[in-house]
Amino acid sequence: MNNIINFFTKSLKRELITAIVLTHAIMMGFFVYDLTEQQKDFLHKQSFSQVKSLARTIAENSTVWVLSNDYVGMEELITSVSSYPSLKYAMLVDTQNKVLAHTNKELINKYTATTLDIDYLNPKLKLIVITNNTNIIDIAVPIMVSNRLIGWARVALSQESNTNGIQEVLKKGISYTIGAIIIGWIFAYILAIGFTKSLYKLIDISKKTAKGQRGLQVPSKRKDEIGLLSQEINKMLIKLDENDKKLKDFNKQLEIQIAQKTKSLEEKNEQLKENEEKLKKLNEDLEERIEYEVTKVKKIQEKLSRSEKLASMGEMIGNIAHQWRQPLSVISTITSGIQVQSEVGLLNNENIQKNCNILNKNVQYLSTTIDDFSDFIKGDSKEVLYNLNNEISSFLRLMDSSIKENKITIEYTEQEDIHINGYPKELMQSIINIFNNSKEALILNNIENKLVFINIYKIGTSAFIEIKDNALGIDEKIMHKIFEPYFTTKHQSQGTGLGLHRAYSLITDDMRGNIDVSNITYVYKNVEFKGTIVKIELPINK
Numbered sequence: 001m002n003n004i005i006n007f008f009t010k011s012l013k014r015e016l017i018t019a020i021v022l023t024h025a026i027m028m029g030f031f032v033y034d035l036t037e038q039q040k041d042f043l044h045k046q047s048f049s050q051v052k053s054l055a056r057t058i059a060e061n062s063t064v065w066v067l068s069n070d071y072v073g074m075e076e077l078i079t080s081v082s083s084y085p086s087l088k089y090a091m092l093v094d095t096q097n098k099v100l101a102h103t104n105k106e107l108i109n110k111y112t113a114t115t116l117d118i119d120y121l122n123p124k125l126k127l128i129v130i131t132n133n134t135n136i137i138d139i140a141v142p143i144m145v146s147n148r149l150i151g152w153a154r155v156a157l158s159q160e161s162n163t164n165g166i167q168e169v170l171k172k173g174i175s176y177t178i179g180a181i182i183i184g185w186i187f188a189y190i191l192a193i194g195f196t197k198s199l200y201k202l203i204d205i206s207k208k209t210a211k212g213q214r215g216l217q218v219p220s221k222r223k224d225e226i227g228l229l230s231q232e233i234n235k236m237l238i239k240l241d242e243n244d245k246k247l248k249d250f251n252k253q254l255e256i257q258i259a260q261k262t263k264s265l266e267e268k269n270e271q272l273k274e275n276e277e278k279l280k281k282l283n284e285d286l287e288e289r290i291e292y293e294v295t296k297v298k299k300i301q302e303k304l305s306r307s308e309k310l311a312s313m314g315e316m317i318g319n320i321a322h323q324w325r326q327p328l329s330v331i332s333t334i335t336s337g338i339q340v341q342s343e344v345g346l347l348n349n350e351n352i353q354k355n356c357n358i359l360n361k362n363v364q365y366l367s368t369t370i371d372d373f374s375d376f377i378k379g380d381s382k383e384v385l386y387n388l389n390n391e392i393s394s395f396l397r398l399m400d401s402s403i404k405e406n407k408i409t410i411e412y413t414e415q416e417d418i419h420i421n422g423y424p425k426e427l428m429q430s431i432i433n434i435f436n437n438s439k440e441a442l443i444l445n446n447i448e449n450k451l452v453f454i455n456i457y458k459i460g461t462s463a464f465i466e467i468k469d470n471a472l473g474i475d476e477k478i479m480h481k482i483f484e485p486y487f488t489t490k491h492q493s494q495g496t497g498l499g500l501h502r503a504y505s506l507i508t509d510d511m512r513g514n515i516d517v518s519n520i521t522y523v524y525k526n527v528e529f530k531g532t533i534v535k536i537e538l539p540i541n542k
Contacts, residue, residue, distance in 0.1 A: 016196075017188040024184035025177065032173030039169050040134075043162040047086075048137050051157045052127060054084060055141040059153035062092055066100065066143055066151045074101035075108075081155075088136055088156040095149055112154075135159050202233060214241050388418040388456055388463060395431050406439055406450065413455040418463050421541040422511050430503035430515075434467050434534050437500060441471035441532070451524065451531075458540070465536040470529035473519035482517060513538040 065073035074092050078101040081090050091102040097112045131138035138156040205218050218230040442450040453468040483504040507513045514537040521530045
């Protein structure tokens with residue numbers, strides 16, 4: 001099917017011929033069909049008129065014979081019409097449907113199968129159509145005497161001759177249709193040849209032009225649309241020749257410019273090679289300089305980090321000195337009391353036991369403080385399993401003097417024991433740096449009721465430390481810079497800008513954790529406060 005469609009649609013000539021032939025075939029088909037139908041209708045009406053006329057004639061001429069029961073006269077009347085063309089039969093019947101006369105004499109005195117009746121009061125009723133189709137027309141006309149029915153004149157005419165005539169007309173129509181199709185095909189072929197001949201010329205010129213041939217023109221004397229198309233294509237070909245000429249001139253100019261540019265680029269390439277050698281040497285010198293500067297910066301950072309830690313150590317030594325004053329004073333008082341009691345004879349075993357307990361308690365406090373400080377300043381860094389609660393408690397003992405001196409209230413929420421594999425000294429250094437920032441912010445902003453909240457908890461395989469203050473928070477504009485090295489909001493002489501950076505590095509790099517800082521507003525004892533919260537997340541590796 002597709003091959004047939006392609007055969008007719010891939011050629012304009014075939015499409016034109018097919019369209020004209022189909023148009024002729026369809027138009028002639030409709031014409032023959034309409035002519036046949038009209039002829040059939042005409043012949044049928046003519047036959048009906050003939051039957052009706054013949055029946056009425058018989059009815060009018062048979063009145064006397066029927067009234068007098070003259071069978072011979074009736075038979076002569078019927079015999080006189082028996083040679084009527086296409087007559088099937090003619091008969092006279094009485095009111096009881098008895099055959100009085102018939103073209104077939106064997107049926108005389110027999111009764112018809114069709115019962116005839118008439119409405120005598122209907123003056124319009126002149127006949128009865130018994131059968132009316134393409135095969136036979138059978139009509140009965142009443143025989144009347146003084147408005148009294150005395151019998152029927154019945155005539156039937158065969159339609160076989162009409163059918164044969166229609167078939168003959170149809171055959172001739174089909175012949176004319178075939179002739180018209182052949183003539184249409186010849187006309188379409190001649191028209192298509194003339195139409196496509198010019199198109200093939202256009203196609204040939206297009207192919208030659210596509211292959212590079214120039215100076216071509218389409219020869220055409222037609223004045224129709226194809227002639228106009230040929231003229232436009234000729235204009236296009238002339239324009240194409242002009243453009244080709246311009247393109248050749250342009251290519252020549254371009255070749256000259258390319259040669260000039262090539263020479264210029266070669267000169268620049270030579271210059272570029274020289275510059276590359278210079279740049280290579282400069283990069284080598286720069287790499288050495290950068291390596292030197294990076295090493296220098298690392299040393300400076302190490303020094304600043306040590307100085308930061310030494311500053312923290314100095315601050316803690318001051319805290320320890322303050323913390324030792326009270327227990328040393330107690331020890332001095334007790335030893336002096338024991339000496340006086342011994343001299344006056346009041347010293348007994350009960351006093352000795354009591355004073356020894358007080359001395360032991362204060363000595364243990366001094367020893368614990370020394371241990372905390374000793375653990376902090378040790379230079380080695382090893383991953384160990386430690387209790388997070390113990391580290392927070394140690395931090396609070398080390399910073400106790402500073403906390404009290406600056407009148408800071410510490411709210412520490414101690415949870416279940418949380419054990420972590422990590423670096424407790426680094427964590428202590430980070431918490432001290434964070435606390436010092438909070439302490440300085442509280443002092444700088446003149447906060448009267450200074451608060452620092454420490455909360456630890458565990459979620460899944462992570463431990464969390466939250467340090468929250470009420471120092472009014474950090475400016476959002478600089479929030480993203482606080483972990484950068486050397487960034488500080490204090491005067492250069494008062495800070496290095498490495499405290500929070502050092503804490504960030506220790507937590508994220510050494511302890512494989514995370515640290516986040518944000519501003520917070522919260523309510524404590526029915527009072528609303530604004531400050532900063534630092535959240536540290538550490539992995540728990542069991």
